[in-house]
Amino acid sequence: MYFHQRLFVIWLLFLTIDIIYADRRTQAKRVTAERGSDLSLSCTFQDEDSDKTIVQWLYQNVTDSNINHRTHKIHWRPLFLNAQSLTPSETRYSIQQKIQQINDTSIAYITILTLSKVNESDEGLYICKSLSPKTIQMAYQVRVIQSLDINPTEVLISTDEIGQYSIRLNCILTDSHLEERHHEIHWWHNNKRINTNSNRHTRITKNFTRHSFISTLFYTDEPANIAGIYMCEADPIRKYIPVELKSNQSSDLLIDLYLIFIIEILLSIFQW
Known part of the structure; x- marks a missing residue:
């Protein structure tokens, strides 16, 4: 129980830092999704111990972004902390985690966020961030077309x-x-x-x-x-x-009929 409380406090701390330094983000990869389809976004982090890896997914809606630019406030919606959903009412979001051994001392931690049946309200900026000592983050700018x-x-x-x-x-x-x-x-x-x-x-x-x-x-x-x-x-x-x-096929049929016609003529000649 103490571990989960500590994990939650660490997450809140990094989320606060995340908001303060939002303007210093890496360039977001532009991703296009077709309305009604499923979209998966993946991030890979290298770590020494999978038990110590903490990864969060955050989302900023396009509408929220436009409003916040006028108010000079940045509003992020937390989606997942590792496999823990932070928006349990949103059933269209799911998370998948994979761990691959790279060598004797390090592992690759892969997290995949899937949005089912995307629509225009899902447009915006998605960020996955590893809260390991070497903080790494990846960003996706999602656009939905018809x-x-x-x-x-x-x-x-x-x-x-x-x-x-x-x-x-x-x-x-x-x-x-x-x-x-x-x-x-x-x-x-x-x-x-x-x-x-x-x-x-x-x-x-x-x-x-x-x-x-x-x-x-x-x-x-x-x-x-x-x-x-x-x-x-x-x-x-x-x-x-x-x-x-x-x-x-029609040409082949005509050729076959023509050959049959020639054979019939030849047979008639020989019989004659």
Whole structure:
């Protein structure tokens, strides 16, 4: 019991220091989440003893941040202290902890915060902080978009195609706050990042509407080189589309009928 009381006092102390020195934080990693999906944020800390590792998760809502900038106050919502939930009424938050042995004297302490069915109210700054003697923290700036879609959903290229062939793929990011923030979309082909500067066969264009950012990939090459799995990414959201080579069954059927017709003619001639 005494240990838990001591742990709680230490947490309060570090939380107070955390608020006082909030402006000295490390650069936050920008993370995009799709509304209705699950989002996981992870932090890894190296320590000598897992029993002495104390990690806290804190959250600052976008709305709170905007209000506090005017009042010169910083308001953080504590989420977890190690595996202990500090917001038991919020059931969409969960925590997972892993411990990996690095060597004889140190371990890697991994903590993963998961938000289920995210919505716009979850936007904001998330910080995980190790309260070990060597204080380490990581920060995530979470933004929630409405959707990320790719169309068409699949592309079939006939094996009868000869020479150069062109495809067009659209990746559409829908965000009600598009005018207020910047997004990046990247394309991949068979797990290789598409770089239009080094690939003369590809071209990427960007278009904007009021709430949509559209990245369009144009690819012209031989069908065998075009085929594969394509991915558009708005980190960490990824959407996939297959481009497949498929034989023209109708053409094959015509060829079969033609061969049957020729065979019947030959048989009739021989019988005659």
